[in-house]
Amino acid sequence: MSENSKVFPVISVLTIIVILWYGFSVVLNAPWAYDQAKRNSISLSFPELVSKTWSQKRPKLPTPHQVANEMWNTTVHQKITSKRSLVYHTWITFSETMFGFFLGTSLGILLAIAIVHNRATAISVMPWIITSQTIPILALAPMIVVALGSAGFSGLLPIAIISMYLSFFPVVVGMVKGLKSPERLELDQMKTWSASGSQVLVKLRLPKSMPYFFTSLKLGMAAALVGAIVGELPSGGGGGLGFRMLSGSTFGNTLHIWSGLFSAAVLAASLIIFIGILQKIILKKMALEL
Amino acid sequence: MPQPHVIEASNLHLTFETNDGPVNALSDVNLTVKKGDFVSFIGPSGCGKTTLLRVLADLDKPTSGEVTVNGVSPRDARMARAYGYVFQAAGLYPWRNISSNIKLPLEIMGYSKSEQNSRVSKVLELVELTGFEKKFPWQLSGGMQQRASIARALAFDADILLMDEPFGALDEIVRDHLNEQLLKLWKSTNKTICFVTHSIPEAVYLSTKIVVMSPRPGRIIDVIESDLPSDRPLDIRDTKKFIELSQRVREGLRAGHSDE
Numbered sequence: 001m002s003e004n005s006k007v008f009p010v011i012s013v014l015t016i017i018v019i020l021w022y023g024f025s026v027v028l029n030a031p032w033a034y035d036q037a038k039r040n041s042i043s044l045s046f047p048e049l050v051s052k053t054w055s056q057k058r059p060k061l062p063t064p065h066q067v068a069n070e071m072w073n074t075t076v077h078q079k080i081t082s083k084r085s086l087v088y089h090t091w092i093t094f095s096e097t098m099f100g101f102f103l104g105t106s107l108g109i110l111l112a113i114a115i116v117h118n119r120a121t122a123i124s125v126m127p128w129i130i131t132s133q134t135i136p137i138l139a140l141a142p143m144i145v146v147a148l149g150s151a152g153f154s155g156l157l158p159i160a161i162i163s164m165y166l167s168f169f170p171v172v173v174g175m176v177k178g179l180k181s182p183e184r185l186e187l188d189q190m191k192t193w194s195a196s197g198s199q200v201l202v203k204l205r206l207p208k209s210m211p212y213f214f215t216s217l218k219l220g221m222a223a224a225l226v227g228a229i230v231g232e233l234p235s236g237g238g239g240g241l242g243f244r245m246l247s248g249s250t251f252g253n254t255l256h257i258w259s260g261l262f263s264a265a266v267l268a269a270s271l272i273i274f275i276g277i278l279q280k281i282i283l284k285k286m287a288l289e290l
Numbered sequence: 291m292p293q294p295h296v297i298e299a300s301n302l303h304l305t306f307e308t309n310d311g312p313v314n315a316l317s318d319v320n321l322t323v324k325k326g327d328f329v330s331f332i333g334p335s336g337c338g339k340t341t342l343l344r345v346l347a348d349l350d351k352p353t354s355g356e357v358t359v360n361g362v363s364p365r366d367a368r369m370a371r372a373y374g375y376v377f378q379a380a381g382l383y384p385w386r387n388i389s390s391n392i393k394l395p396l397e398i399m400g401y402s403k404s405e406q407n408s409r410v411s412k413v414l415e416l417v418e419l420t421g422f423e424k425k426f427p428w429q430l431s432g433g434m435q436q437r438a439s440i441a442r443a444l445a446f447d448a449d450i451l452l453m454d455e456p457f458g459a460l461d462e463i464v465r466d467h468l469n470e471q472l473l474k475l476w477k478s479t480n481k482t483i484c485f486v487t488h489s490i491p492e493a494v495y496l497s498t499k500i501v502v503m504s505p506r507p508g509r510i511i512d513v514i515e516s517d518l519p520s521d522r523p524l525d526i527r528d529t530k531k532f533i534e535l536s537q538r539v540r541e542g543l544r545a546g547h548s549d550e
Contacts, residue, residue: 185381188349192375193395193446194368203394207385286385287428
């Protein structure tokens with residue numbers, strides 16, 4: 001499909017979403033507007049109603065332009081060291097995500113190598129890996145924060161651990177598949193050269209797993225970001241987009257929730273696009289398109 | 291003192307256990323190969339010719355019987371890097387260029403960098419691929435890829451070359467050319483070559499010894515010592531002797547089929 005023919009459907013869907021959003025803003029914010037009008041004993045015409053519902057200070061559902069405005073004000077018009085700055089909170093979440101992502105990816109690769117090389121590990125560890133993902137992270141996160149807190153760790157580390165807990169899983173699954181992707185012929189070939197297990201790993205399995213590796217990284221990165229945001233909720237205090245959204249929810253500041261949400265989305269998209277670019281360059285160089 | 295045999299197999303049996311019951315891949319195989327022989331294994335698919343080659347290479351284990359390669363067990367021979375193995379597919383790594391593909395076994399075996407370089411240029415010359423060091427596999431034709439894979443098998447200078455239908459996927463013109471090259475290479479290096487094929491002209495043209503095999507169970511029907519001159523231009527295939535040898539191979543193959 002050419003670039004042009006892709007643009008049209010994307011724009012159409014986006015337009016429909018924005019129209020629906022403005023519509024729901026009217027519907028959801030109307031009770032408050034009517035209530036205000038009643039107190040002041042005035043009646044609202046439809047255009048007046050629309051303009052009132054789209055410009056409330058604490059709307060139930062802020063409009064897209066209000067969210068955009070809020071994001072602009074809290075990124076450009078605030079010092080980035082200020083707790084009111086979205087950049088400040090995004091940076092905190094970003095650091096936690098990267099830390100957790102790094103831990104999760106390392107753990108995932110090590111586990112995958114162990115699983116591929118040792119049947120006993122595969123049988124004994126794999127059920128636990130799967131079990132770990134069936135426990136809701138929301139239930140587990142406070143326990144991790146409390147346990148690590150009592151061991152003297154607070155701040156970045158507990159959140160990175162929670163983030164790791166979510167992000168290692170797609171890496172294990174993807175890398176096991178990737179490390180097992182060499183064909184019979186390639187493994188036989190290595191055998192005829194009497195190559196050791198570690199030589200097969202370094203020279204054949206790891207390079208051959210690259211397409212799976214990058215796919216795993218994308219999934220792992222998204223999971224790490226979710227983990228970081230969830231990890232901020234029970235930690236309190238510190239900051240970050242999760243904290244920002246939680247405090248917005250506590251104080252009924254929907255603009256904080258929505259601007260936090262969008263910042264998280266922008267952050268996730270940027271990180272994943274970055275991995276996608278690396279993927280394209282490296283796989284092309286290795287002639288390994290999947 | 292008689293020259294020791296490079297390969298000796300006696301009463302070799304191999305049974306694969308499959309879901310449909312046991313399959314007799316090799317049954318009572320007896321074989322000797324002298325140093326410098328060019329031996330072809332020919333037969334229809336399922337006759338165990340590839341399996342026999344894999345047993346020699348220690349990629350499959352015989353169920354019973356004795357087999358030695360260079361006087362030791364296939365496993366010891368493999369660990370001593372006694373043979374180079376060329377597979378049906380070239381199996382070159384797409385992320386490595388030709389030169390570093392050929393270096394792969396050398397890296398594994400721990401050759402020094404300078405030794406690696408000199409060996410690469412030597413074997414590339416042998417397979418007439420000099421100048422293609424920096425090319426990547428996908429930039430080469432199928433025939434050139436297979437030549438690179440032969441070069442890789444030659445790089446560590448094993449005495450024995452085991453080749454499993456290396457030209458099976460190539461068209462006839464390319465195959466003729468590579469057969470000629472392979473003969474030249476065999477003569478100049480004095481290696482012992484075991485060559486699996488299902489083409490009668492290829493087997494007769496290349497070999498000093500032709501082993502005709504038959505399926506169900508995989509066994510040896512006939513062993514033909516070729517008395518063709520060692521100097522073999524391609525048109526030797528039109529001579530009376532060549533045609534007689536081909537007929538004998540064909541008869542062997544037919545005999546193997548008639549008792550089904």
